[in-house]
Amino acid sequence: MTMFFFPAPDEDDIAELADAWRLHPLLREDLVNAHQRPKLERYGEVLFLVARSARYVDETEEVDFAEFHVLVQPNSVALLCQDHRWLDGSDGTTLGDTERGDRTLLGDANLLKLGPEAVLYGILDTIVDGYRPVLAGLSTDKEQIEREVFSGDAAVAERIYRLSQEVIDMQHTAAAMSDVLRSLQAGFDKYAIPEELRAYLQDVSDHLTQASRRTVELRDALAQILSVNATLVAQRQNEDMKKISGWAAIIFAPTLIGAIYGMNFDIMPELHWTYGYPMAIGLMFAFALALFIIFKRSKWM
Known part of the structure; x- marks a missing residue:
């Protein structure tokens, strides 16, 4: 062969x-x-x-x-x-x-x-x-x-x-x-x-x-x-979206209060109140802190 x-x-x-x-x-x-x-x-x-x-x-x-x-x-x-x-x-x-x-x-x-x-x-x-x-x-x-x-x-x-x-x-x-x-x-x-x-x-x-x-x-x-x-x-993207949504809600709370008192109506008692500004800042901080605690317990943060 x-x-x-x-x-x-x-x-x-x-x-x-x-x-x-x-x-x-x-x-x-x-x-x-x-x-x-x-x-x-x-x-x-x-x-x-x-x-x-x-x-x-x-x-x-x-x-x-x-x-x-x-x-x-x-x-x-x-x-x-x-x-x-x-x-x-x-x-x-x-x-x-x-x-x-x-x-x-x-x-x-x-x-x-x-x-x-x-x-x-x-x-x-x-x-x-x-x-x-x-x-x-x-x-x-x-x-x-x-x-x-x-x-x-x-x-x-x-x-x-x-x-x-x-x-x-x-x-x-x-x-x-x-x-x-x-x-x-x-x-x-x-x-x-x-x-x-x-x-x-x-x-x-x-x-x-x-x-x-x-x-x-x-x-x-x-x-x-x-x-x-x-x-x-x-799943990772969903976790990221939860965090983004949580921070957006926290930022929205003080933004809402600021927007209300920024309307500049003539009759708004708090505008001429001595403690109006500290109260607004306090409300902003309190709402933000409350939302942060809620989201933290819900494992969104």
């Missing part, structure tokens, strides 16, 4: 491969135009698979995806790293093609006896296993956000939205990869896939199902956290 690795494929590499394997024009176009969702297609004897690996960047709280194109035909497999990264997320150009591919995909001689589909299994297994640390990183940040929500951090809402977007992207990738595995499983009987290899692929499918379920749980948890944060923000 022959294995071809393209850690940083360009149009010349793709053209050479397409001519050597006599690839269908549509398949050749797909290889040139990357940035596709995971999918599985057949062009005659050639099986074409698009897969996406994931790597979590904790510093920026982002999920970094990498796209891979896999071509499988009898006795030959070609792997194109469209984003110039390897299956584990590392730089695909730092090691030689043969060294990197032999260590990751061609290390199990017994598995390789099952045919080129065994290499395809190795690629899918490595990619799906890479989803676990990504989900672990997302879970850690989710727990940090939960603590920030109850600490009253005003910037936590933006962090929730950003992390939710990464979880949604991860969920879409896992769902598309699940469709790819289901398509592979649907062709087991038609293409006479060995029972041993079927068991391996079923194991990959189980791991992917767990990853998909975990992304759904994270998305639901972040939605609940966002709802709780909105409730806490509303």
